[in-house]
Amino acid sequence: GRMLWGDWLPSWRASRAVAASTARTDAGRIKKHLEPRWGDIALVDITRHDVKIWSVELRDSGLSDSTVQRCVHLLSASLVAAVDAEMIGANPAARLRLPKAPPATHRYLTKSEANAIFAELNQYDRFVASLLIGTGMRYGEVAGLHKHQVDLDRGMLRVVEAWSTAGGHMEPYPKGRRARSVPIPQWLVALIRDHPNPSTNCGSPHAAGKCRSGLIVWEPRVGGVMDESNSNWDRRWRAAVERAVITVDGDAKPVGDVRPHDLRH
Secondary structure (H helix, E strand, O other): OOOEHHHHHHHHHHHOOOOHHHHHHHHHHHHHHHHHHHOOOEHHHOOHHHHHHHHHHHHHOOOOHHHHHHHHHHHHHHHHHHHHOOOOOOOOOOOOOOOOOOOOOOOOOOHHHHHHHHOOOOHHHHHHHHHHHHHOOOHHHHHOOEHHHEEOOOOEEEEOEEEEOOOOEEEEOOOOOOOEEEEOOHHHHHHHHHOOOOOOOOOOOEOOOOOOOOEOOOEOOOOEOOOHHHHOHHHHHHHHHHHOEEEEOOEEEEOOOOOHHHHHO
16 A cells, blocks of 8 residues: 555556547546646555545646546546555545536537538538438447448447547447447438448458448548548538528528537437
């Protein structure tokens, strides 16, 4: 228990089983917020009161409640691992009461707004946007969607893996760690049937299992998976949103800010 938290950090990290994208995001928070505060503190000297004060300091520094919660949860996870390793007797950060994060404000598109944006997209980008808005899938889930996971006759698809930009591979199970079935509206079924797609396999490594079929979305610029780092889809989407206008009471008005993630709503 006299080991410094900073010296325990490498062992704890090596024992974590999280997605590469999660590990990358957490690494930034650990370096910026956890290491400066706890790096030189012995595990046995970390008290519950100290953790409470630290959470207040983080919030007072301007961090959002959700970021404060994530930082405290990271510290708690590292201490749980120390308990499991029989280095300390208890986790002082366990079940710590923290301010609840405010509910997220979602952006919902009207049909007029969606149509206005879609009119500014090329055929390929419109197809990607249609998958996002028609199924509620995340970007990485759309990029990782294989043909054998889509049943157009039944109008259903299975989300069982997602493309990981950080890992450069197909990850089993998307965010939430649970596969799910998603209905496909009939207008989207027709689009998928008519969308040209030459791929017979994804051409990308799979973290688990083997590739059984080609992708539903084939990035023509790179001849492969629609990776956020090479497709520039996000940039083209934002440019289309900036150009899109709708008519309200006879006046043309911009659609306003719409993130690709908002298409899930």
